[in-house]
Amino acid sequence: MTLDEYKSSMLFEPTDEQIKSFLASQKDKKEELKGGKWDIDAYENDTRKKGGDGIPELTGYNLSSVWKDITHQKSEFFPFTIKLPEKNENNGRMSLRYSRTCLQEIERVIKTYMRKGDYFLENCCGWSTFGTMAAYFGYSGKGVDIWDKALEKSKEQYEAIGLIPNIGSLEIIEMDGMNLKFKDNSFDYVYCNPPFMDSEKYSGKSNDIMDKNFDSFISKFDRLMSENFRVCKPDCLCTITINDYRKDGYLLPIQKEVIESGYRSGFKLWDFAIAELVTGRNLIMRKDHYAKRRTAKQHEYVITFIKPTALKKPKSGGKKK
Numbered sequence: 001m002t003l004d005e006y007k008s009s010m011l012f013e014p015t016d017e018q019i020k021s022f023l024a025s026q027k028d029k030k031e032e033l034k035g036g037k038w039d040i041d042a043y044e045n046d047t048r049k050k051g052g053d054g055i056p057e058l059t060g061y062n063l064s065s066v067w068k069d070i071t072h073q074k075s076e077f078f079p080f081t082i083k084l085p086e087k088n089e090n091n092g093r094m095s096l097r098y099s100r101t102c103l104q105e106i107e108r109v110i111k112t113y114m115r116k117g118d119y120f121l122e123n124c125c126g127w128s129t130f131g132t133m134a135a136y137f138g139y140s141g142k143g144v145d146i147w148d149k150a151l152e153k154s155k156e157q158y159e160a161i162g163l164i165p166n167i168g169s170l171e172i173i174e175m176d177g178m179n180l181k182f183k184d185n186s187f188d189y190v191y192c193n194p195p196f197m198d199s200e201k202y203s204g205k206s207n208d209i210m211d212k213n214f215d216s217f218i219s220k221f222d223r224l225m226s227e228n229f230r231v232c233k234p235d236c237l238c239t240i241t242i243n244d245y246r247k248d249g250y251l252l253p254i255q256k257e258v259i260e261s262g263y264r265s266g267f268k269l270w271d272f273a274i275a276e277l278v279t280g281r282n283l284i285m286r287k288d289h290y291a292k293r294r295t296a297k298q299h300e301y302v303i304t305f306i307k308p309t310a311l312k313k314p315k316s317g318g319k320k321k
Helices: 003-009 016-025 040-045 055-059 103-113 129-136 148-159 214-231 254-265 286-291
Strands: 066-070 119-123 140-145 170-174 187-192 232-242 245-247 250-252 268-277 299-306
Touching: 055 103, 066 103, 103 129, 103 232, 103 268, 103 299, 119 129, 119 214, 129 140, 129 148, 129 170, 129 187, 140 148, 148 170, 187 214, 214 232, 214 254, 232 254, 254 268, 254 299
Parallel strands: 066 268, 119 140, 119 187, 140 170, 187 232
Antiparallel strands: 232 299, 245 250, 268 299
16 A cells, blocks of 8 residues: 555544554565656656656756745655754844744755765754655765754654665764764765854854854864765765855855865866745745845755865975075
């Protein structure tokens, strides 16, 4: 029985717990648990299946660099997401709970940039939405963060898929993303969704990347990207998801700073996508945005770098003879 058939057999819409139990009971149906048509082996063996190139069946979209109308609910991982913690009274005006990157956006990141056997790092893992979803699709790796609440919720999020067979392993570790303890060239893929300056407050520690000062934030981000570069294997990818940020009404080009930081760390820019979010707090305030003659920023940047295989040695100082 497929998940759709199970739902149609129910008198009422099944709860998340009922869906989890059903999926866990289907131990002989790995295809359904891991994405149905998302089968990289079948794609590699038959690229002309059904008369097409197989890309929509493999990735879930047409591989355009503009990811339109994405939502949490349209991701197959949605039933397994946990409830995020509430913010304190001085932490954001528009939502009571902390936010997470759009689930469908992360699903596309995984299906576009990762390949079979990739061992990943999620730096600044937060709630481990990426790490747990990557494990859901069969990948293994590690997630690091310095905030005790994030580490606690990360473990809870991974446990939420624990009954599903044949998932990947995920190790959650307390570690400073700007000072990683891993050896050079340890990971096949690095994902990082860092704090957007001080849009949400996290651990409050001195080594928290969250910072309301723009120059200080960029300085910390440079250290973060240098560590991402160091632990990433040559010819492998590192993806950063980031948003716009306004300070005193003016738009700060965070995406530009991310790209330049990547260059300073040694990466080369590999790919760039824009994820359009269907819902969000900016749309709630669109009348205010219109009055100020500007659009409601309802997108995120998906910026992917590559670590070059052959690195040029820096030129030595002094005048040429």
